[in-house]
Amino acid sequence: MDTIINGLGAGFAVAFDPFNLMLVLVGCFAGTLIGALPGLGPINGVAILLPIAYGLGLPAESAIILLAGIYYGAEYGGRISSILLNVPGDAGAVFTTLDGNPMAKKGEAGRALSLSALASFFGGTFAVILMSLFGPLLASYAVTFSPSDYVALMVFAFASLASLVGSNAVKTLLAALLGLMLASIGIDANTGVARYTFGIPDILAGIDFLVVVIGLFGMAELIHLVEQQVSGKMKALKIDKSFVSWADMVNVKWAIVRSSFIGFFIGILPGTGASVASAVAYGTEKRISDNNGTFGKGDPRGLAAPEAANNAAAGGAMVPMLTLGIPGSGTTAILLGAFLLFNITPGPAMFTQHPEVAWGLIASMYIGNVALLIINLPLVGIFARMLTIPQKYLTPLIAVLAFIGVYSVVSNPHDLYMIIGLGVMGWLLRKLDFPLAPVILGFVLGGLFEDNLRRALSISAGDWSILVNSPDSIVLYGLAIIVALVPVFLRKKRAKV
Amino acid sequence: MIDRIFAGAVLLVALAYVVLAFTVIGAPFQYDPLGPESWPRIIGSLAVLCCAALIIRPEIEDFSASKQTLLRLAILVGMLCAYAFLFKPLGFIISTTMFSFALSKFLGARVKPAGLFAVSAGVGxxxxxxxxxxxxxPSGILKQFL
Incomplete structure (x- = not known):
């Protein structure tokens, strides 16, 4: 407990530094803007702005605080386009449209927006509190992990990825493998042997993380936007004077508490972020509370549940990233890459080696959640105006931002072609129902996975049985098998009913 | 069908990846039991298996994009490549203004607002x-004026 209080104290000292405080606000504001733009979600926002944040030459903790603010700010902002436009910014906001948009159509847009802002605030804050309680605990436990335990942890991560993300486990697995294969390009750090570089000097050091992220999540999104472009204007519903009442909050309180729990714990599972969390939370709430069939027709509980869940999941997904070095979602995989750019390896040692970063980030999230609530209640009208930005101007802007980002950091014109190529590949993968988050997870985790496997086998002098030698790893393999089998059982059960 | 074609293409890449892992990659000395070649062999082989599974049991039947959409996207990619080509030699301001004007015009903006938008994107x-x-x-050809 002492370490938590001391850590939080030190964290708030970092987060209340005037410059960092400004970055929290800038991040939250920019994040909400991006989330509110139809078609753009947290993952695209963080991807497009990551190289710019890196290029600014900020200290590590400040850059991470800014990027994290963009991340959960965008989870907040996603509800605005869901409610007013019926267009979710990303998969995590789909369930917000189900009851949020009908409420707005009934002339209760103001009520829907303020209620969902409060639900988001509770979900987000709940997650940060659990994170400050359990994060250090998990980290101090994971310090004892040996390389073979890490291999088991990775197997568990990829098993839950394959089983919970996407519609087709083979496609999810192949997507993750493509990421792992991309990560293996370049000089092998252990032996100095060049792999898959074909004598091209530009890729000896490996394919740049920023290039992969911008390509897969910035450029691919751009191509997708142009493909989907609808002729004619989308019509955003007007915000009226209605506002959330005390009775509303009493009505939704259990929905918020339940959904925050669900969101946080689903967020912790590797690879499953806000999209799975909000789906499960909505489904659960519907089963528990929907006695009159009001869900889907503008029931406040159906709006509060997914909003609390996706913000709690955003916090939950940070926990394994900070404490184990294994990201809990696609966006946290990008944040993990951001840590690596600053030569900080997230993992159990981070809380002791870089406490200012770990605790500064956590403290900034407390502040950020409050700031988001404040800017989202009175200023929601400004963000709502973003909805009317025509695609014809938004689309070129995304391309320009992507180019600025890549060029300002890498300064190599060839990488501009690289992001276009990766963008086309990402668009194609998406078109064929391959989830993109596993690609980036594989890319980020590839080096770590291989290193730990090789270190484990070096320790055992090539004896593979070391992989199942400790109780920790056996438990993790067991969990991996359970996670992999759960969907199979559920499918059988559903087939019977 | 499209799933099969795509999985087939990825299969070729994965096969080439595995073949290289089994033939070309290797360390002159054995530093660790696995060496640089084992990991690519493992993940490459798994990728080959996944592709094979997709070819045997494909999911998506047809590609839901009209010729017209594909043409639009091809033009978009062409514009992006031109932007990438001109980015350094012409400099940020001119290349961005040209690209923003062309793309917003292509997406249906009228000349005047598109021009205004493009200049403010480039200069701003x-x-x-x-x-x-x-x-x-990059400052490009405007270097002496900036």
């Missing part, structure tokens, strides 16, 4: 990113 972007935020952007 340069002032904000290079002069205020001190990011590295």
């Amino acid at each position: 972007g340069y002032v904000l990113c290079k002069m205020i935020l001190d990011l590295n952007l």
Whole structure:
């Protein structure tokens, strides 16, 4: 407990530094803007702005605080386009449209927006509190992990990825493998042997993380936007004077508490972020509370549940990233890459080696959640105006931002072609129902996975049985098998009913 | 069908990846039991298996994009490549203005607003990113004036 209080104290000292405080606000504001733009979600926002944040030459903790603010700010902002436009910014906001948009159509847009802002605030804050309680605990436990335990942890991560993300486990697995294969390009750090570089000097050091992220999540999104472009204007519903009442909050309180729990714990599972969390939370709430069939027709509980869940999941997904070095979602995989750019390896040692970063980030999230609530209640009208930005101007802007980002950091014109190529590949993968988050997870985790496997086998002098030698790893393999089998059982059960 | 074609293409890449892992990659000395070649062999082989599974049991039957959409996307990619080609030699301001004008016009903007938008993206972007935020952007042919 002492370490938590001391850590939080030190964290708030970092987060209340005037410059960092400004970055929290800038991040939250920019994040909400991006989330509110139809078609753009947290993952695209963080991807497009990551190289710019890196290029600014900020200290590590400040850059991470800014990027994290963009991340959960965008989870907040996603509800605005869901409610007013019926267009979710990303998969995590789909369930917000189900009851949020009908409420707005009934002339209760103001009520829907303020209620969902409060639900988001509770979900987000709940997650940060659990994170400050359990994060250090998990980290101090994971310090004892040996390389073979890490291999088991990775197997568990990829098993839950394959089983919970996407519609087709083979496609999810192949997507993750493509990421792992991309990560293996370049000089092998252990032996100095060049792999898959074909004598091209530009890729000896490996394919740049920023290039992969911008390509897969910035450029691919751009191509997708142009493909989907609808002729004619989308019509955003007007915000009226209605506002959330005390009775509303009493009505939704259990929905918020339940959904925050669900969101946080689903967020912790590797690879499953806000999209799975909000789906499960909505489904659960519907089963528990929907006695009159009001869900889907503008029931406040159906709006509060997914909003609390996706913000709690955003916090939950940070926990394994900070404490184990294994990201809990696609966006946290990008944040993990951001840590690596600053030569900080997230993992159990981070809380002791870089406490200012770990605790500064956590403290900034407390502040950020409050700031988001404040800017989202009175200023929601400004963000709502973003909805009317025509695609014809938004689309070129995304391309320009992507180019600025890549060029300002890498300064190599060839990488501009690289992001276009990766963008086309990402668009194609998406078109064929391959989830993109596993690609980036594989890319980020590839080096770590291989290193730990090789270190484990070096320790055992090539004896593979070391992989199942400790109780920790056996438990993790067991969990991996359970996670992999759960969907199979559920499918059988559903087939019977 | 499209799933099969795509999985087939990825299969070829994965096969080439595995073959290289089994033939070309290797360390002159054995530093560790696995060496640089084992990991690519493992993940490459798994990828080959996944592709094979997709070819045997494909999921998506047809590609839901009209010829017209594909043409639009091809033009978009062409514009992006032109932007990438001109980015450094012409400099940020001119290349961005040209690209923003062309793309917003292509997406249906009228000449005047598109021009206004393009100039503000080029000049405003340069002032904000290079002069205020001190990011590295090419000055190009306008170098002596900036």
